[in-house]
Amino acid sequence: MSYCVNCGVELSEELRSCPLCQTPVYHPEKEKNAEEAVPVFPRERGEVDVVRNDVAVLFSVVLISTCLACGALNLLVFRKYLWSVYVIGGCGVLWVASLPLILVKKPHALLALLADGMAVSLYCALISWFHPGKGWFLEVALPVVWLCVVFVGIFVGVAKKMKPSILAKASLLFAEAGIFTVFTELVLNRHFAGRFYLSWSAVTGICCFVIVAALITIIRRSGLREEVRRRMHI
């Protein structure tokens, strides 16, 4: 039998500290008793059974019926172009993007992102099948889509594993945005003009660079960091 020296209450056998005031329990026999005592409350945690299949089924049915209706309209009524392929492809991308969120309680972010990247790539491939142009799919679409996937993946991975501050997240976001705009323009110019050069993205890239430099300075200087925290608190 143990009592809390601070509150004066008796504590059940398995408690190692008082739950009311967190004062540790000192009892020479405590260690022995604590192992023997059956806990008053169970240790296993429970979770609610949520039926998510219904929403997934409803969502899938809505998308499939949209695809079927557009396909039928395209084949029977508006037959000039194969426009329904774009709608069907779009529905496919939407389905791939939403299904993990509906079906799985905690979807694996990187796997979901990989699936999204593949779905968008396939959609672009489908469009390039009808409009091959000068090889825009391989030269522009694929690099831009997969750089986007890589950058989002890095951001999500860093945010989940390292749990950085808001300022650190913002600096990573701006750094990625700067690199992404520069890369996109380089790829576009290479495709359309046949050479690498920079114009508008130099401005956005420099803006992002300045913001990143300012944020890193704020992060490294504790006085500045506190000042920002004080003024920007919500």
Added chain:
Amino acid sequence: MSEKKRDDRKNWYPLDLSGTVYPTLQRKDYSAVFRLSMTLNQKIDPALLQQAVDQAMPRFPTFKVAMRKGLFWRYLEPNHRPGPFVREDIANPCMPMSFKGKSRYLVRFYYYENEISMEMFHSLSDGNGGMCLLKTVAAQYLRLKGVAVSCGEGVMDLNQEPDPEELEDAYAKYARSQSRSALRQKKAYRVRGTREPFYTLNVIRGVVPVSQALGVAKRYGVSLTEYLNGALIYALMCKQKSENPVRQKPIKLAMPVNLRNLFPSRTMRNFIVLAYPSIDPMLGDYTFEEIVKEVHNYMRYHINPKFLGADITTDYAVRANPLIRIVPLFIKDFVVRGFYVRVQDKQSSAGLTNMGIIRLPDGLKEHTERVDILMGQPFSARTNCAVVTYQDQLSISFASCIRETDVERLFFTRLVQDHIHVKIETNRSQ
């Protein structure tokens, strides 16, 4: 059409007055669920308990139901799905209860060592109705074990058809007052704390000898409920004072009153109304004795059929208003939730319910060691207290979804200061 389906078309139940509010407050991480537990003197056999549940449930047609949405109101319809299934107990009681779960039952049964626990969605019944179901299940469990348990004291005869009075909405019967009470009250002090993550409900339970607690209450010249109300108000007052607010707010408790003691009814459904014992620290510093006297005077003045009749008539009149009745359910949900969040939830600092003395019939009494009650997850970040008495044990359970334990500590140390022995148990991780 099968006979069962034809019966279901007739046997549906509109939600009672209290029951109407709880589903509108339903969130992904919140359900109005309460828990009742009975500790027997022997380890629970899950297979026999399941058998007892299966045999007892049909006797309670208003509990063997699923929640459905109509165009204007929700309602309960008979549920013939298998279940409810008994499960091994978990560390985080009163989890949210989905209306669209696999079996759609609004009742859960758990077992752990010697303890049988039952959780119920508040739209089905209050603690009294729920206790009848738990007692009946426990009695049936013991019968299956070969113990002779008689009926009575809330243990229902499973061979008897349910009395129509058990299924009635007693509010409708007694909402006859000529007077109306105010719907809005002054805002009360609210405990601020760090919210625990989802699926965490902190329970701190104090077990107190009834004889000691009654002796102390007698010394103050009040009843046990009044004394415990006073102690909780005192704890909240100390907590507010320690926060050094610019302007202190009134301390108010939301205390469900069992109307069956005032209006004769044998209903198994909700039949409670909230009373709000309070003090206003802006009037000056209160000593504990003054708080207890204040609560005592409030209870004596308010807890009577006249005042409480006016309260239920006011609430019932809102529900019975034809203009409100024709409003579609989703608009009602929106308005009721808004009213609850902005007004109702803010007019009390904590909840305290006292189930009173639990009496058990012969056979069950000899095999029952303890009865506990848990008020369930509070809607906002605060703490709720539930009290029940069985033999010489007074079980006081605090349920909260905040990390801080100041209110519980101040409450129990107040009891200790009055020389009451308190034994503390918790599900908090150490």
